Structure formats: C-alpha cells, structure tokens
Amino acid sequence: MKIDLERMGxxxxxxxxxxxxxxxxxxLHYRELNAxxxxxxxxxxxxxxxxxxxxxxxIGSGVRLPVRxxxxxxxxxxxxxxMDGPEIVVDRNxxxxxxxxxxxGNIVVHGRAGDIVAMGMRGGSIxxxxxxxxxxxxxxxxxxxxxxxxxIGESCQDxxxxxxxxGVVVVLGLDRDPGQGLRARHVGTGMHxxxxxxxxxxxxxxxxxxxxxxxxxEADLEKLRELVGRFCAYFGxxxxxxxxxxxxxxxxRSKRPYGSLYAY
Amino acid sequence: xxxxILPEFLVExxxxxxIRCEVCxxxxxxxxxxxxxxxxxxxxxxxxxxxxxxxVTLCPTRALTVRRNPTQTPDNYNWTREQLMDAYKQAETxxxxxxxxxxxxxxxxxWDRIVLDASQVTNPSIDPLRExxxxxxxxxAKPDRLDSQGEGKRxxxxxxxxxxxxxxxxxxxxxxxxxxxxxTCEALARAAAxxxxxxxxxxxxxxxxxxxxxxHTICQVASGRFGVHADYLEAAAAxxxxxxxxxxxxxxxHLPGEKVSLEISRTRMIPEGSDAISPAPHHDIYSIEDxxxxxxxxxxxxxxxxxVSVKIAAVHNSAAIASGIVRAGADIVAIDGIRxxxxxxxxxxxxxxxxxxxxALAAVDDRLRAEGIRNRASIVVAGGFRNSGDVIKAxxxxxxxxxxxxxxxxxxxxxxxxxxYTGKCNWGIATQDPYLSKRxxxxxxxxxxxxxxxxxxxxxxxxxxxxxxxAIESLRGxxxxxxxxxxxxxxxxxxxxxxxxx
Ligand code: SF4
Ligand code: SF4
Ligand code: SF4
Numbered sequence: 030m031k032i033d034l035e036r037m038g039x040x041x042x043x044x045x046x047x048x049x050x051x052x053x054x055x056x057l058h059y060r061e062l063n064a065x066x067x068x069x070x071x072x073x074x075x076x077x078x079x080x081x082x083x084x085x086x087x088i089g090s091g092v093r094l095p096v097r098x099x100x101x102x103x104x105x106x107x108x109x110x111x112m113d114g115p116e117i118v119v120d121r122n123x124x125x126x127x128x129x130x131x132x133x134g135n136i137v138v139h140g141r142a143g144d145i146v147a148m149g150m151r152g153g154s155i156x157x158x159x160x161x162x163x164x165x166x167x168x169x170x171x172x173x174x175x176x177x178x179x180x181i182g183e184s185c186q187d188x189x190x191x192x193x194x195x196g197v198v199v200v201l202g203l204d205r206d207p208g209q210g211l212r213a214r215h216v217g218t219g220m221h222x223x224x225x226x227x228x229x230x231x232x233x234x235x236x237x238x239x240x241x242x243x244x245x246x247e248a249d250l251e252k253l254r255e256l257v258g259r260f261c262a263y264f265g266x267x268x269x270x271x272x273x274x275x276x277x278x279x280x281x282r283s284k285r286p287y288g289s290l291y292a293y
Numbered sequence: 294x295x296x297x298i299l300p301e302f303l304v305e306x307x308x309x310x311x312i313r314c315e316v317c318x319x320x321x322x323x324x325x326x327x328x329x330x331x332x333x334x335x336x337x338x339x340x341x342x343x344x345x346x347x348x349v350t351l352c353p354t355r356a357l358t359v360r361r362n363p364t365q366t367p368d369n370y371n372w373t374r375e376q377l378m379d380a381y382k383q384a385e386t387x388x389x390x391x392x393x394x395x396x397x398x399x400x401x402x403x404w405d406r407i408v409l410d411a412s413q414v415t416n417p418s419i420d421p422l423r424e425x426x427x428x429x430x431x432x433x434a435k436p437d438r439l440d441s442q443g444e445g446k447r448x449x450x451x452x453x454x455x456x457x458x459x460x461x462x463x464x465x466x467x468x469x470x471x472x473x474x475x476x477t478c479e480a481l482a483r484a485a486a487x488x489x490x491x492x493x494x495x496x497x498x499x500x501x502x503x504x505x506x507x508x509h510t511i512c513q514v515a516s517g518r519f520g521v522h523a524d525y526l527e528a529a530a531a532x533x534x535x536x537x538x539x540x541x542x543x544x545x546x547h548l549p550g551e552k553v554s555l556e557i558s559r560t561r562m563i564p565e566g567s568d569a570i571s572p573a574p575h576h577d578i579y580s581i582e583d584x585x586x587x588x589x590x591x592x593x594x595x596x597x598x599x600x601v602s603v604k605i606a607a608v609h610n611s612a613a614i615a616s617g618i619v620r621a622g623a624d625i626v627a628i629d630g631i632r633x634x635x636x637x638x639x640x641x642x643x644x645x646x647x648x649x650x651x652x653a654l655a656a657v658d659d660r661l662r663a664e665g666i667r668n669r670a671s672i673v674v675a676g677g678f679r680n681s682g683d684v685i686k687a688x689x690x691x692x693x694x695x696x697x698x699x700x701x702x703x704x705x706x707x708x709x710x711x712x713x714y715t716g717k718c719n720w721g722i723a724t725q726d727p728y729l730s731k732r733x734x735x736x737x738x739x740x741x742x743x744x745x746x747x748x749x750x751x752x753x754x755x756x757x758x759x760x761x762x763x764a765i766e767s768l769r770g771x772x773x774x775x776x777x778x779x780x781x782x783x784x785x786x787x788x789x790x791x792x793x794x795x
Contacts, residue, residue: 063593086586087593093523106586107577111594113523126577129590130518145577149518151562167576168517172562192572195564222564284567285550291639292388 037065048075055081059105063087070094070115084124089115089134106143109136112153125162128155131177137263144186147179150196154178158264160204164188171195171223180260187214190279191237194222199256201271202228216240217279221286225279226253228271236279239286245278297381299374300339303362304348310356311335317348317357322717322729345710347719379640390640393713393723395540395632395677395699398644403651403784404683408793410774412761419763421754427764428750430694432457432531432671433600434624454624455600457511457531459694460489461750462765463684465742466629466675466698467513467535467604469497471548471557471569472636472713473702474730477722480705480738482506487743493696496535496571497548498560504528511602514591516545517571519561523594531625532591533602534584536575539633539676542606542647545571546637552716552725585621592622600624607631607653607676608646612660619661619670626670627696628653633676634699636723637714650676651690655788658691658770681749685756690788691770697746704745705738 036057037043043065044051050069054062062085069077070092082088082102089098089109100119109117110129122140130149141159147166152175160183167188169177177196183204190198200211210230217225218237226245233242245253253276254268261268304325313333317326325341326348328334342359349357366374379390412418419426436452443449465481472495479502485492486509493511498520503510512529514521526532537543548557548569558565578584588601602625603618605611615626630650635643654674661667674687675696684695703709706720713723721732753765762768776793777785785792 060593060597067596087590090590091523091594091596107590110590111521111523111526126586129577130521132522148577149521151522164576168570168572170563172558172564175562191576192570194567194570219570221570222567284564287547287568287570290389291391292382292386 034061034064034068036061037068043069045069045074048073050074050077052077052079053081054079054085054102055083057085059085059087063090066098067092070096089117089136095134109134112136122159123157127157128153128179131155133175139264141183146181147177147196147198150177150179151175152177154180154259156180156182156260156263158182160184162186164191166190166193166196166198166225168192168194169196169198169223178256180256182260182264184211185213188216188218189213190217190220190223190225191215192219192221193217193225193281194220196223197252197256198223198225199253200225200227201257201260202274203266203271205229211235217281219286220279220281221284222281224249226276227279228274228276230277231279239282240279241282243278243280245276249276249278294385296340296385298340298378298385299364299366300342300362301378302339302342302344302359304337304339304342305358305360306335306337307356307358308334310354312354312356314353316351316353320347320351320719322719322724322726323712323715343710343712345708345712345719347708391637391714392640392643393634393636393638393711394709395634396644396647397632397709397711400631400649402677403649403780403788404677404679404686406778406780406784407651407686407775407788407790408778409682409685409689409756409760410776411756411759416761418761419758421751421758424758425763426754426758427766428461428753430459430462430765432459432625432673432693434670435668437668455531455598457491457600457625458489459491461746461753462688462692462694463746463749464490464511464673464694464696465492465701466634466696467493467495467511467533467538468636468698468702469495469513469519470500470560471497471552471725473722474724474733475500475502475556476730476733476735477702477705477738478503479735480733480742481701482509483735483739484701484742484746485509487739488746490746491530493533494529497557497569498522498562499525499528500556500560513604514587515571516573516575517561517569519563519569519571522562526591526595529595529599531600531602532595533604533625533627534575534587534591534623535604536578536584537604537606537608537629538635539606539629539631539647539650540635540643541638542608542642543573544639544642545573547571554725557725581617581621584618588622602627602673604629604675606633606646607648607650609648611648611653612656615657615672616660616664616666619666623670625673626657627673627675628657629696630654630674630676634702635713650674650687652784652787654687654690654692655772659789662770681752681756684749685753685768686775688765689768689771689775690790691772693769700745701742704741705733706741 084105086105107126113132116135123142125143133153136155144162163186180199217240323341433456434454440451481492496515507528515535603623604627631647671693674692718724775790
C-alpha cells in the first residue's frame, strides 16, 4: 500500500487553519491517517480534529510533540502505543491496547475501552470515563520520576494490575452503588510495585496472592483528590461526592514476588 | 540441614609451586580459595567451585588443577551422579533448579552428522585468497517479483522492504544488559560495528552510552517491554519481537531484584530493586492477528523504516508458526534451537523443551518455500553453533544468517561453567559486580570477537571456494551440497538431504 499524502492537498480530507488541522478519516487507511498526523505535527500543528474515525489503529504512535489530537469516532486498537508526548481525547469508545507501552502524554476517553488498557505503560496518564476490559494496567511500571496513572470511571474485568511494577491505578466504580464491591477477580496477581485504589471494597478472594489491602493514608488521599479532580474536570461530576465514597488501597507485599522460588 | 551434595570438582594445588600470591583467592568470586596468614597456606573449599577455570588460568606458577570430582556414586545408568545431586539439592531447598547457558544433554548434534561437498575435476574450486568471494547478506522482505523503476543510480526495486546489510552472515544473539555486564555489551556493540554486522540488545533495554552503535544494533521488544521507549526504537537498525527463546520455550523470566541496580533500572525503565518480570506471553499477543498488530505498531512507531524480526523458540510446530509469522508481516523470522544459551533458566525446561535447530530450520525453510512465501522474510537461526562448519551448514540448509550467542561469550573468555544466574561470573561477563566486570576490557574483548568472526568468515570462504561457489547467496538453501552420515531415513527426509554415497 502506498501512503497517499497527496490527499493532504484535498481540502475535503485535510484542512488547516492556523495551528489547527481537520482530517476526515472516513476513507483513510490507518497508514495514511497516521502519516498525515505525523506530518501535520512536524509542520507545527498544535490541535488536530479528526472526524469519522472508524477503527484506525496506532493513532498517536510515533508522534513525539505535545499536540492535542481530538478523535471523533472510534479509534482502533493500540491507540497511543509507544506514545511520547501528545494528548489524545476520544469522544466515544476506544478498543484494545489503549496506551500500550506508553511513555508520556495524556489520553482521555469519554466512553469505555477494551482489554489491556495501559499495558506496560511507564509514564503519562489515561482517563477512561466508562469501564475497561481484562488485564488493565498489566505490567505497568514506574522508574525514577516517571509514574504512570490510569483512572477508570466505572469498573474493570479480571486481572487488573497483573505483574504491576509501579504507577497508580484508580477504579472509581461510578456504575455501582456505594458499598457494592468490584467484581473482577485475580486483581493485582503478581503485582510487585505501585498502588491500586478502589472506590468501594473488594472481596479478598478476588485478590491475587501477595496483595495487601489497606486504608489509604493522607499522601494517598492527596493523590486521589488530585486524580479525581482531573477526572471530574474531563467528564464532569462532583469530586467531593466521589471522594466521599471511601477507598481501599492495594499494594504488593514484596518487590520480589518470586524471590524464593529457586534453588541457588 | 546437612547437605548431601558432593563437590562437582576437585581443586588441587601443587604446594611446591604455589608462591602464596593469593591471585586465586582474589579471582574466585565463589570464594573457593582462602589464604590463612597464620599458617601461610592457601586452603580450598571445593564445594564452592563451579569449574570456571579462572584461577587455573591466572595462577602465575600453574600450581592449580581443577578436575571432575572422581568420587563415584553407586553405578546406576538411571540414577547418575547428576540426577542424585539435583534431587538432593531440591530436597534441601524446595526450589526450582536454575542453570545457565544452553542444554548440554546428549541429544544428537546434527551438524556433526552432516558433511559438505567439494568440487573435484568437473567444476573448478576457487581460492578466496586470490579471487573475489562474497559473504555479504541482506536481511529483510524481498518482493514477489522484480520490477524496477527509474534509471541509472536512481533505479529502485519496487516493493523492497527495509533491509539489514551484513558483511558476513553472522550476528550476535540477543543477550540483555542485566544478564551480562555493560562492558560485555559494549564489546559486542564495538565488534558488530567493526565487522559490519549486528548485535542484539536482548530484552533489557539499551544504555544511552551505546546509542552510538545504534546502526549495528537490533533492539528487542519482549513481553516485559523493558526499556522500550521511542528513543530506543529509533536508535535501532531493526526491531525484534521476542516471543520465545530456545533455552526456555514457553516461559518468561525474571531478573531478580538484587540485580536491578540503578543503571539497570534506568535502562530497563523499572524501579530499582524490583524483580524484572517478563511474562510468559506478550499480553497483547494471543494470536497471529495480534502479532501482526504489534509488528505494525512497531513499524508505525518507526515510520516504516526498519525491518521487524520475530524470534521464536524451535518447537514441534515451528514450521506452521513461522508461516503465520511471515504472513503477519515480519521481515525476519528468528528461530532459536534447544541448545540456545541463557543467563538463567529452570534446568528442566532448558533440558527438556524444544527441538534441535537443524530440524526446525529445515522444516521452516521447506514450509515457507512450499507456501511460496520464502522471499517475504529472511530466516535467522540460533542455538548451538560452535564453529564455522556449523554456520555454513545452516546456510546450506536454508538460513539467511545465524545468531551467535555462546560462541561470542566464549570468544570473550566464557568457560561455559553455567553459573551465569549467580551473577558472580569470574570472567566478568555475566555479572553486574563492578569488581568482576572490570575484568572484561571492552576493547580487548571486541578484538577477540572480531578475530573469531573474521577467522570463521575466512573458513566459510574457503569452504565455499572448495565447492566452486563464489557467493554465499549461491549456497543458501542449496541442500544438494550437504549429505548426511549415519542418519535415519526419517531424519534425512526432514533435513531434506541425501545420505552420503547417494
Ligand atoms: S594463584 Fe597459584 S601461586 Fe598464587 S596463591 Fe593461588 S595457587 Fe598459589
Ligand atoms: S570456581 Fe573457578 S575460580 Fe573458583 S576455584 Fe573453581 S575454577 Fe577456580
Ligand atoms: S558467562 Fe561466565 S558465568 Fe556464564 S557460563 Fe560463561 S564463564 Fe560461566
């Protein structure tokens, strides 16, 4: 397939005014669309509005400038994979692999998202208004000053935070009555770093081995207030009301979950 | 608990030769030697010796001998000494047995059962000392048909994917920083640059100091995604998705937290002191379609400028898997056989899982040819090469190039003692201890690597010349130039070669 950057000359597909770019993605292959986004970012665009997105993958990958990409429609898998810098806002649902191995930037999804959201993410932030699928935040990690953040407005499926080695995950459970716990199983299995905050409770049977449940301390609450504040700024809602729901903190007992498995 | 484990080796000191210089005491990180000033004598605790021969090699008066402990366990074909000792160790610790390097079991080594052809009378052999001989190899997808456009220097082949240019069909296998010292990584990088070939970062990321060798670097993306960052992807000449490894097919791995130092943590981009866990699968790959998705994600992230390789362990249905990998869009398929090395693997997995590379290679090459997609990806094989003879046979069986891991470490001084997982490599290779890693000087080690690969390249040229061939291209997949010796009909069929004399 050839990349048809000539379509960038077609005003029905690609329009530019000042630093703003409008792209009609309805007939574009992901390779064309992403080439346009990269080119526009290199040309100095600061805001891109992309309409009629129908499943194009990898949007935001390979763009290393702090552009804002507004997606109207449903982006395909691996939205923002390896992303390093941009801010992406999706007005509807996203699919699997949002923020896969993401490094920095921000993704805001006004609908729900599929499986492995924030897989291997090591920096930046992701806010999902609705629920997410299986294995969210799997192998999320932090290092030095980099501390990734994933905030989920509603619920998640099993294996949240599997192998998690750092970062912060918040599940607000806004789809549930207060008091009704998260139903997902195997939460935090193999977790060896970072923290998961759940609004409402969780049945200890649904936790992975080696996960410790505690009451959030003041430093945790401060972080939560900041993140809930951002959540409400994106999607509306009353931060105080959400905070009032009460949180539990999940953290690993050890940084070395498999330290005693081997015979040396 | 009293240990029932017998020392594997005896360390003997000729006291008449020993000058009490304590070199052995300082050199053995396992602390097998001890100097007692009161008695002015050097003592040894052989239970700590792993047979790496560091002390033997460095003792200035050659006073030391290390040999296998001759103590016999009761004769039993089934319960050998190794089986007994392993069982004792597990009874004493309750742990999974760990080991390093490749499987050394008595499985058939097919390279030793395959012989090469040479020209006699009917077509003249070529002397590479005086006539041109081409070892240059290009890795990457080739188009289905040759269509060219443009004129003269601007002439381009249509549909040619990005290619890697190798001056000799040998690269250095994936070995991660963390498994080996920084100096060892640097030596591999320097040697690859000097040789016009590539080394592979393994899954441990790439230290910034080595970005300057990026044009000779293949960067791996494994299930832990350690150090996989936009700069890392951009620094590489090619990317490799690691699905499996010959030494431990089907499992992930973990670098124990005590080895995750500040530098390792920066390079892998993980917290200091935490276990670095590689999950067994990539959790974004549960199917060939998902693999395609990651291949294209990497291509998109690097603007379609780099070939993407997919590395798998050689297992029973490698041929079908390789076909899927090629159809998923990989430019290179790398296959690692059961003898492939490792810094740490559970012993039972290393020794019992996977198949020999010779059979896997033949099966994969056959399958891709039969499906008419062999041109769409290059085949690189790894796991068990010991010399240039093995390499040239692999190319005749259908490989485009080989990855050398253990041979590269051996060139730098490794004695295949299998204790890499302890982090106390006395040869300064598989260690992060600054005192030990200083023992490996990157410049000298790079020289040893370059020497060895140059020598192997020359031997390959000699063998090619002997067959009357002047380019490695002409031998690639040319199985008529191979014959089997002492192999069954079935083995010959799978290898696609005739028996000697046929
Ligand atoms: S290195 Fe050799 S000479 Fe020196 S103390 Fe050891 S055995 Fe004796
Ligand atoms: S482990 Fe190596 S250095 Fe130590 S005693 Fe044995 S052979 Fe010598
Ligand atoms: S790298 Fe070091 S520890 Fe590993 S086998 Fe070689 S000499 Fe032994």
